[in-house]
Amino acid sequence: MSEVLEGLLQKRASLAAELRALDAGIAAYRRAVAPTKSAAAVHVNGTRPTMSLAARKKLSLLAKARWAKKRKEDKK
Numbered sequence: 103m104s105e106v107l108e109g110l111l112q113k114r115a116s117l118a119a120e121l122r123a124l125d126a127g128i129a130a131y132r133r134a135v136a137p138t139k140s141a142a143a144v145h146v147n148g149t150r151p152t153m154s155l156a157a158r159k160k161l162s163l164l165a166k167a168r169w170a171k172k173r174k175e176d177k178k
Contacts, residue, residue, distance in 0.1 A: 153161075
């Protein structure tokens with residue numbers, strides 16, 4: 103009985119390894135074939151990709167924080 107179980111476990115391990123190899127191959131193929139979002143946006147209109155409102159707001163808040171820090175340091 104343990105021989106049968108051992109054989110099944112070995113088969114399961116080999117199939118799992120084969121599945122991991124297939125997944126890695128599929129992922130590599132998708133990376134090679136599919137263009138990135140930013141590259142596609144640059145090629146569409148020839149300029150930088152459009153920035154989302156959330157990204158603009160985040161950059162704005164970061165810039166305001168930098169300037170506030172600089173003004174605070176300049177007062178000293």
